[in-house]
Amino acid sequence: MALYVAQSLPFFQAVPLREFLGETRWAPIHEPARYGILALLGATLVITGLALSVAVPLGLFSAVFLAAYAPPRLRPVLKPALELLAAVPTVVYGFFALRFVTPFLQRFLPLGFWNGLSAGLVMGIMITPYMASLSDDVLYAVPRSLWEGAYALGARKRQVVGRVVLPAAFSGIGAAFVLSFTRAVGETMIVALAAGRTPTWPPDPLRPLLPMTGAMVNIATGDHEAGALIWAHLFAIGLLLFLLTFLLNLISHGVIRRVQRRFA
């Protein structure tokens, strides 16, 4: 953490904070160089939003199925299957997005070779098992007595799940949502492969997008002089990403811990 601050210091000395956070153009190797983080941040948020709109319903419903509807004998089979989905390396998802999802979507939409849409959708598939597994843990932590009590009052299963268990697990599911969010924000290889190399403003998922992680890969794999300002800029992006994900993680893990303790 201190290291990130120290390394990005030259950047913040050279570029005022207002320009870093308020500029919408990002072109660090052009003259004059533009270091606007907004273009990157916007791309990150658009792609993350797309990913979550796939992953949250799929993951949450999978968790509900696992916790409430799956036959007890199926559960030990399905949970590892879901974990298998989480074990697929992310470059593989990236290749899938670039070579199959984009050409497929190009039949219906005016998509570029690189675009935020297919990167976001495929990232959603990637995060689904993560969201599912976290939500499942939370639903599983809801005490049996709550389920039994609702059943005893004559509620049907869908009523138990919809009106008792899910509301009881609400804060935990919120935490799972935030954790999935940070996961999507930090995902690198899918966007590096499928989203694009240049930022567009305003961020349009049909066009190439360059999120923060993509820009980091871009800089790190580029050929830049040692000690150039762009390295400090790299650390400045890293610092922002670090702060964003670490704080959100810290909060949501705290929430999950509290939910589990309350029900224990």
Added chain:
Amino acid sequence: MRGLRDLWEGGLVLGAFLALPLALVALALMVVVTALQVGQLTAMDAVAEAGLTLTLRTLEGPDGAPVPYVQVAQVARDSPAARAGLARGDVLLAVAGRRVGRPLEAWRAVEAAPGGREIHLPLVWLPPLERALGTLRVERGGSEPALVLVAPAPAAQAQGLRPGDVLRKAAGIPVTSPRQAWETVLLLARQGEAPLELEVLRAGETAHLAFDPCGRAELLVVRDAWRAWVRFLTRVGDPRYPEQAGLLPALVGSLGVVAVMAAVAFPLGLAAAVYLEEFARPGRFRTLLDILLASLAGLPSAVVGLLGLEVFARGLLLGRSILAGGFTLAVLILPIVAIAGREALRTVPRSLREAALSVGATPGQTVFHQVLPAALPGLLTGMVLALSRAVGEAAPLLLLGAFLYVNYVPQSLRDSFTVVPIQIFDWATRPQDGYATVTACAIVFLLGLTLALNGLAIFLRARFQRRWAE
């Protein structure tokens, strides 16, 4: 309000039954479409093994649109292709009776050609100008420039062309320069118009003669999937041509990085797990450590990679070496090992610890002689899963500055390296024909490895995990 609630609950049931199959279908789809690409590796290898390296070229067609064609980039010495008369610069026109305009189409034709392992592949090609027609020169003596055949090629001479002939038209199209003449012949031959009609001026008189510029031969190619895979996995490769791509440097790099990672992260992660679970006092401090550990495990891998760049590559002067890569991955994997280790330790019941303590074992003996052996299956499962995660990681190593491509096998831990996922990343971004196939093959290999590791973890868990009676 009531209707809305019913709708939500109905949707809940529907969603619950649809979501999981949908997610699994997505995974299956991904594996299947990737696996479908793999078959072409055999065809690419068969062509390369026959001595031919192909490359895509384009010329401007009559309507201004680019016309792609397949040019022979290399012919291996003493190969079947060389014996069949093919040489560098030849343009491949048809393979097994199919017209080909791109290397991809040539490989597909080889893949689809009927027959077994060994096939005699009929080829049609157009040699470059000097061997197809001969040496041409533009002479500007008369009223208009004349394209004079100075020295006809043997093949052209055999078909009646003589030194001093002035080339006028090919299939009715006027020819004006050597380059344009050859391109015209190529465009006509691509259409399958051979032999074509040449109009020449010989001794002041116009003559028409039928001329076939193409070479034809049957090439013996051997389609061997096993050989193709072995070659692919065990050669260093040539970065210019996908049919000569090799995964060996990346494989060795991956092996080295993961080994260094395991040597660092496994002992440290285990130690952290044992300390937190067995020795640390429960309380605020431990809860804080808990949450901190979980948050560290959720840090984006790119952020960890940047840390590695500063601390290991620059700080410890390790550069972009395997050692630095392994340490960086260790930072990423350590929290995962620690968390998995704690979960494994937590499954060991209190009664076991109390029994050991009550017969006089010290806390240390209790942990090392009783708790750790009892938790071993769970610990192993966690480590195997961590291995599978580490094998597939590309982002932190990219940030560290690992090379996209290296053309040597790393010999020591101080050498620079690339790993399989980065190699996949590199190949996946290359637009040339054939790289999609090579990428798919590397992916199938990597997926096979990670799924095997996960399978091993599931097996370990199912086979050895004891059920404790509480």
